[in-house]
Amino acid sequence: MKVWVDADSCPGVIRDILVKAAQGRKVEMEFVANHHFQLPPSPYLTWRRVPQGADVADQEIVARSVAGDLVIASDLPMANDLISKGVQVLTHRGEILTKENIKTRLNLRDFYETMRASGIQSGGQATFSQTDRREFANALDRALTAALRGSK
DSSP: OOEEEETTSOOHHHHHHHHHHHHHHTOOEEEEESSOOOOOOOTTEEEEEOOSSTTHHHHHHHHHOOTTOEEEOOOHHHHHHHHHTTOEEEOTTSOEEOTTTHHHHHHHHHHHHHHHHTTOOOOOOOOOOHHHHHHHHHHHHHHHHHHHHHTO
């Protein structure tokens, strides 16, 4: 199992949790982004730079991931593509996206896009709280535990 991270949209606090988890669990983790950022030296961490452009990192992750991998991302169309490949998706807020909940999430996203296009502002997502960080860390721990248990 490999963990892929959509690093273009990954908050720094979540990236820090991921780095600690990769090193502590000895899990291969690849960060994909179109901008440079620093990762600590580790045999478990890699960084892949992709060209600038909308959804280039997303397309790279979809193309390279395989069934059984885990992707950390909040992009719903990408998550839908990944789920259909048998890839597990965990959002930055600690929610596991599945074939049972992705369609509803996509419909809600489209609804909010339509509202914004008509001039109605929804306010966007709240900033990350300590609870959000803890929820993500706990969900990541559960996902890694399940994946590592399944690979033995």
